[in-house]
Amino acid sequence: MRSIPVRRNTLVLGATLLILAIFAWAGWANWEYRRQEAERLLAGVGQGELVPAPGGGTPQYVSPLNGKPAPAFELKDLSGNKVTLESYRGKAVLINFWATWCGPCRIETPWIVELRNKYAAQGFEVLGVDTEGDDLQKNDTAGWAKAAAAAGKFVAEEKVPYPVLLDGDSISRDYGGLDDLPTSFFVDRKGVVVAAQVGLTSESDIESKIEKALKQ
Amino acid sequence: MRFLKGVFIATIAALAAGVVAAHGQGLGSNTQSRPLLKTDAVRYLFPEQVSVPVGKPSQVALHFRIAQGLHINSHTPTDDFLIPTEFSIPEGSGVRLDAATYPAGTVMTLPIDPTTKLSVYTGEFIIQARIVAAAGNHLVQGKLHYQACDQNQCMPPKTITVAIDVIGK
Numbered sequence: 001m002r003s004i005p006v007r008r009n010t011l012v013l014g015a016t017l018l019i020l021a022i023f024a025w026a027g028w029a030n031w032e033y034r035r036q037e038a039e040r041l042l043a044g045v046g047q048g049e050l051v052p053a054p055g056g057g058t059p060q061y062v063s064p065l066n067g068k069p070a071p072a073f074e075l076k077d078l079s080g081n082k083v084t085l086e087s088y089r090g091k092a093v094l095i096n097f098w099a100t101w102c103g104p105c106r107i108e109t110p111w112i113v114e115l116r117n118k119y120a121a122q123g124f125e126v127l128g129v130d131t132e133g134d135d136l137q138k139n140d141t142a143g144w145a146k147a148a149a150a151a152g153k154f155v156a157e158e159k160v161p162y163p164v165l166l167d168g169d170s171i172s173r174d175y176g177g178l179d180d181l182p183t184s185f186f187v188d189r190k191g192v193v194v195a196a197q198v199g200l201t202s203e204s205d206i207e208s209k210i211e212k213a214l215k216q
Numbered sequence: 217m218r219f220l221k222g223v224f225i226a227t228i229a230a231l232a233a234g235v236v237a238a239h240g241q242g243l244g245s246n247t248q249s250r251p252l253l254k255t256d257a258v259r260y261l262f263p264e265q266v267s268v269p270v271g272k273p274s275q276v277a278l279h280f281r282i283a284q285g286l287h288i289n290s291h292t293p294t295d296d297f298l299i300p301t302e303f304s305i306p307e308g309s310g311v312r313l314d315a316a317t318y319p320a321g322t323v324m325t326l327p328i329d330p331t332t333k334l335s336v337y338t339g340e341f342i343i344q345a346r347i348v349a350a351a352g353n354h355l356v357q358g359k360l361h362y363q364a365c366d367q368n369q370c371m372p373p374k375t376i377t378v379a380i381d382v383i384g385k
Contacts, residue, residue: 100297101363102370107329135373150297180369199369200328 063176063185063196070095070187071174075129075165078152083163085127085191092119092213093187094126094206097168097178100150101132104200105182109158111203115210116162122214123189128160129168131181184209188216257286257364258376261340265381270351273314278303278343278378280360287336288362290321294335299363299373303343310354311382317344326367349384356380 065071070093074084085093096112098105109128116126132147133140148166155164172178175185186195186209194216195209261279268274282288289298305313319342321335345358358378364371 099370099372101299101373103298103326103329103332103334103365104368104370106297107326131372135375154297180371182369201368 061196061198063193065176065185065193066196068193069191070185070193071171073171073174075167075171077163077165078148078155083127083165085187088125088127089191090189091123091125092189092210092216094124094210094213095129095175095185095187096126097129097131097172097175097181097183099131099181100154102181106154108182108200108203108206109154109160111206113158113160113162115203115207119210119214124210124214126162128155128162128164129171130164130166131168131172131178133167133169186210186213188213190216192216256376257283257371257374258288258360258362259283260360260376260378263380265383267383267385268347268349270349270384273346273348276345276347276380278345278358278380279340280343281340282338282364285366286364287324287334287338287366288364290335290337291318292321292335294333298334299361301337301360301362303345303358303360303378305345305347305356305358309356310352310384311347311349311356313358314346314348316346319343328367347382349382351384354382354384356382 070085072085074082077083085095094112094116098109100106112126112128116124130147130151132151133144136143136147144166151164151166154160168178175183180198182198182200184197184206185193186197188194194213197205197209259281261281263276263278266274266276268276288301291300291302293300301318303313303316303318305311319337321337324334324336324338325332326334343360356379358380359375360378361373361375363373
């Protein structure tokens with residue numbers, strides 16, 4: 001008869017441990033599901049997020065590409081020459097996505113030209129990637145010619161010294177979708193993205209990211 | 217025995233509370249992600265249906281709303297490189313767009329470039345469309361082409377569908 005309370009105690013303890021184990025498993029499964037879901041979203045959409053800068057300054061764009069190799073591409077420049085990102089390995093590169101209809105892009109272009117000229121001797125180059133033809137079909141020859149002419153006119157007006165590449169939309173998916181312009185990626189000498197920015201910030205902000213790309 | 221029962225109940229209650237709290241926190245963090253990207257800069261509001269006399273030019277006021285914090289170029293932007301807002305009706309709809317009258321744009325400057333004046337629409341705006349309809353019921357898929365920006369960035373040009381049920385009587 002004395003053994004009955006001991007059995008009950010054992011049963012209660014066993015039940016408690018079982019329930020604890022079930023809760024622990026459920027918690028782990030929930031955490032794992034959320035982690036996989038977050039990874040799937042980031043991989044599928046590839047878009048970054050704005051995070052507040054320390055001290056309330058310009059929000060910083062955190063791209064999923066940060067710390068990863070910049071996606072390779074081959075595009076034609078305004079003269080029809082093929083340009084690859086790979087051919088700039090060993091240099092720090094600013095990949096600047098823009099369009100002539102984008103007012104903020106036109107504001108930042110003179111800053112980028114100035115910074116390119118300032119840092120070129122240290123091994124820095126800019127690749128301007130025009131996304132003019134966002135809504136053009138591949139076979140729309142007249143449309144593409146018009147887009148190239150608009151880009152060429154702006155490049156001449158601003159005395160842009162760096163290569164400006166056409167059909168940027170063909171590589172936009174690899175760079176996160178580019179829902180907003182301007183969007184810039186700062187790539188170090190080894191071809192790794194060290195910083196990114198969406199939207200107009202300031203010349204000093206761009207310069208600090210160029211310096212970061214040159215130092216890496 | 218009572219002590220063990222107490223431990224058992226307290227453990228269950230604490231774990232349940234913890235799970236509920238963690239679940240709530242998880243939902244909260246999901247809702248505040250991706251603050252930057254906007255998808256629907258412009259929404260067509262109304263009318264959804266109009267009745268017009270057959271073959272006679274008729275005015276229809278089309279109401280649109282632009283998302284807060286964004287602007288789109290007016291129909292007559294200040295520079296030729298800017299993309300104007302334009303409304304159109306595809307051919308073969310049973311309804312022809314005879315003319316469209318657009319509101320004047322509001323003059324706007326960006327804080328970072330106060331010398332450049334822009335002509336834009338913000339908030340709600342109305343396009344007066346003069347249409348000519350054939351007899352019958354036509355589900356018109358009008359198109360509004362626009363390009364939206366906020367003060368620091370721009371979205372690619374976009375065309376949205378303006379669905380109107382036009383009844384020609």
